Amino acid sequence: MDLHLKGRSAIIMGGSQGLGLGIARALAREGVQTCLLARSEDRLRQTAQSLADETGTTPLWHRMDFSDPDSVRSCLETLRDIMPETDIIIGNGGGPPIGPATACDPDLWQKEAATMLLPVMQLVGQYLPGMRRRQFGRIIMVSSTSVVEPIPNLVLSSALRSALANWGKTLAREVARDGVTVNTLLPGRFETDRIVSLNRIRAEKAGIPLEEFRRQKENGVPAGRYGQPEELGNMAAFLASPLAAYITGTRIPVDGGLLHGF
Ligand SMILES: NC(=O)c1ccc[n+]([C@@H]2O[C@H](COP(=O)([O-])OP(=O)(O)OC[C@H]3O[C@@H](n4cnc5c(N)ncnc54)[C@H](OP(=O)(O)O)[C@@H]3O)[C@@H](O)[C@H]2O)c1
Structure with a gap:
């Protein structure tokens, strides 16, 4: 199926490995110009090279540490120059540490909330006006089945991902008439x-x-x-395409049937 994505562009947070790379690969195969964000420059460089060899499209990349507000700010400034507009944003990153709900460390909660929520909101904030003006935008969050069935001993992940998913749901309604869709993927075990x-x-x-x-x-x-990361990538590529224009504000499990009641 032709997804009509050729010539589009995408910024992929945490795109240098794992699920982010699976999505980057699926988009690059469709002819999307990708830009990968992560911390390790070595890995970004290697991943960009292997995607270029594989797909014929050379990704841009830039270092961004989602846990460091200065790094986020300076990366956003650079992106304004190297990628003034984008069609697709993939909100993804590393997960928070494991831990139970009974032990609450306020500093840790503050740090993880800032890391998991703010960079994606800032990135979307930078590119949303252009998406609305051009009447095309796709915002896709990589979350977890823990949003609907919390996973024991992963309270930071379950709680903060729910916050982000509800931010996305709210945003979806605000921009639904501007050709911009906002969806949240719920990966199971990859x-x-x-x-x-x-x-x-x-x-x-x-x-x-x-x-x-x-x-x-x-x-x-x-x-x-x-699951294999490319299997999540296939769903993300479909959601990013014009074919998925009427799908917004949803949470979509990609989990091999793991969720019981959703
Ligand atoms: N794998 C699964 O089965 C699964 C299931 C449900 C949910 N998830 C969630 O999906 C997300 C991706 O998972 P994954 O398995 O693909 O993880 P992964 O293999 O560890 O990849 C994480 C990616 O994010 C980047 N990253 C991590 N911390 C970062 C930071 N502070 N700033 C910028 N980039 C950062 C990493 O690159 P650098 O290290 O170079 O920064 C890498 O590109 C995670 O949030 C995870 O919790 C995964």
């Missing part, structure tokens, strides 16, 4: 570096070998396996 390191911590805590822990996790997914 094969990425973050999941491998979370699994290592959890397996150690449970006192079981990593491979056994992984098998248990896969068995808990009705599809019987982890």
Whole structure:
């Protein structure tokens, strides 16, 4: 299916690996000019090169640390020059640390809230006027199934992602008549570096070998396996396309059937 995305542009937060890279790859294959944001310059450079080799479209990239307001500010300034307009924003990044709801560290909550919420809001704020003027924009947040079924011992993730999803829902209604859609993806369990390191911590805590822990996790997914980042990328590419113009304000699970009641 031709998604009619050729010639469009996209900024992908956390686009250097994992789910962000899966989305960058799916968009680049459709002829989208991508711009990747993350912290590690080495990884950004390597990823941009491999995407260029693979798709024939060379991504732009820029260093941004979502947890550092100065870094966010200076990156936004640079983006104004190197990418004055964009059609698609992918709100994605690293997840917060694990932890229970019973232990509340106010400094940590403040830091994680600022990291998870503000950069995506600032980025959208910078590009939204142009999207509305041109009557085309796609804002897609990478969230988690934890928004609808909180995951034990991941309270920061579950709570702050709900805040972001509701910000997106509110925004969707405000811009629905301007050709701009806002949607939130709810990934289940995907094969990425973050999941491998979370699994290592959890397996150690449970006192079981990593491979056994992984098998248990896969068995808990009705599809019987982890998802591949490109499978989330395919859904993001469709939502980013003009074909998805009538889909906005939604939360879409991409989870191999993991969610029970949604
Ligand atoms: N994988 C899953 O199964 C799954 C399921 C549900 C939800 N999620 C959520 O989806 C998001 C992406 O997950 P993932 O598995 O793809 O993670 P990942 O493999 O760790 O990738 C995270 C990406 O974000 C960048 N990043 C991390 N912290 C950053 C920061 N402070 N500033 C700028 N860039 C930053 C990373 O690059 P640098 O390290 O170079 O900055 C990388 O490009 C996370 O929020 C995760 O919690 C994942």
